[in-house]
Amino acid sequence: MSKKEGYREVLTGLMDEFLKTDNQEAIREYLASNSNLPGPRGNLELAYAFADVAESYSAKHPKEMWAVATGLAKVSASEAPANNPKELVPFCGALAIGALGSAHEIFRQNAFAILKKLTYDSRWRTREGVAMGIQRLIAKQGQKTLKELDNWVMKNEWLAMRAIAAGVAEPALLKNEEIAKGAFALHKKIFAQVLDAGERKSAEFKTLRQALGYSLSVVVCAVPDEGFAYMRQIAKSHDADVLWVLRENLKKNRLVKNFPDEVAVVKKLVS
Numbered sequence: 001m002s003k004k005e006g007y008r009e010v011l012t013g014l015m016d017e018f019l020k021t022d023n024q025e026a027i028r029e030y031l032a033s034n035s036n037l038p039g040p041r042g043n044l045e046l047a048y049a050f051a052d053v054a055e056s057y058s059a060k061h062p063k064e065m066w067a068v069a070t071g072l073a074k075v076s077a078s079e080a081p082a083n084n085p086k087e088l089v090p091f092c093g094a095l096a097i098g099a100l101g102s103a104h105e106i107f108r109q110n111a112f113a114i115l116k117k118l119t120y121d122s123r124w125r126t127r128e129g130v131a132m133g134i135q136r137l138i139a140k141q142g143q144k145t146l147k148e149l150d151n152w153v154m155k156n157e158w159l160a161m162r163a164i165a166a167g168v169a170e171p172a173l174l175k176n177e178e179i180a181k182g183a184f185a186l187h188k189k190i191f192a193q194v195l196d197a198g199e200r201k202s203a204e205f206k207t208l209r210q211a212l213g214y215s216l217s218v219v220v221c222a223v224p225d226e227g228f229a230y231m232r233q234i235a236k237s238h239d240a241d242v243l244w245v246l247r248e249n250l251k252k253n254r255l256v257k258n259f260p261d262e263v264a265v266v267k268k269l270v271s
Contacts, residue, residue, distance in 0.1 A: 007049035035088035069096035091129035098133025102140035134167030146182035169215035174222035213248035235269035
């Protein structure tokens with residue numbers, strides 16, 4: 001039995017117990033005690049297993065699973081501060097909200113509303129949970145999700161845009177041509193906001209810039225012709241932040257190994 005399968009087995013028992021008692025505490029305690037926190041890497045296998053089990057149980061118990069997911073996502077930073085074992089709890093909640101929103105039309109709009117609010121959480125792991133929740137939504141509700149995310153791209157909404165960039169930059173999802181095109185279009189719209197920005201000193205802006213420093217290369221790999229043409233275009237802006245993002249992406253092996261000639265051309269423009 002793999003680790004993930006072991007987690008699913010335990011979580012299945014905990015879900016059964018929750019359905020009898022309507023008490024989430026045992027679930028929260030299990031997630032926290034197996035979180036791998038404090039430490040550099042939270043237990044992603046456990047988080048994936050939790051989202052899978054919640055989605056599976058939602059076939060017969062949608063409202064109950066939604067209550068679990070949203071309850072976990074509400075665990076505050078004061079109760080579960082950064083790098084505390086309990087920090088995995090809202091992370092799992094965000095991921096499960098994406099999973100349930102993808103599986104049930106009745107939850108989809110609320111899923112987006114909650115996830116967008118969570119993009120402004122002070123904990124980076126919770127914000128990462130949002131990006132992964134977005135990925136679950138894209139996997140089953142691709143075009144609807146991309147259309148909804150388009151509404152998140154707004155002036156100074158840097159952390160919402162960061163969630164988009166990180167969420168769509170998933171190679172497995174970008175194998176779908178329409179998803180890849182949509183992810184590229186969202187990146188172009190985000191870069192337009194960056195180029196139009198006056199205030200760039202905030203931590204939120206820097207967080208977005210850091211994400212774009214890898215996400216663009218993932219998307220460009222999926223749409224190389226349009227992607228490299230766009231990189232050449234924005235390089236000519238001579239915008240300091242855009243040039244930094246381009247330089248970071250041009251270091252990525254996914255571009256260097258697969259598109260050496262194209263990388264060399266853009267490098268000359270940003271040097």
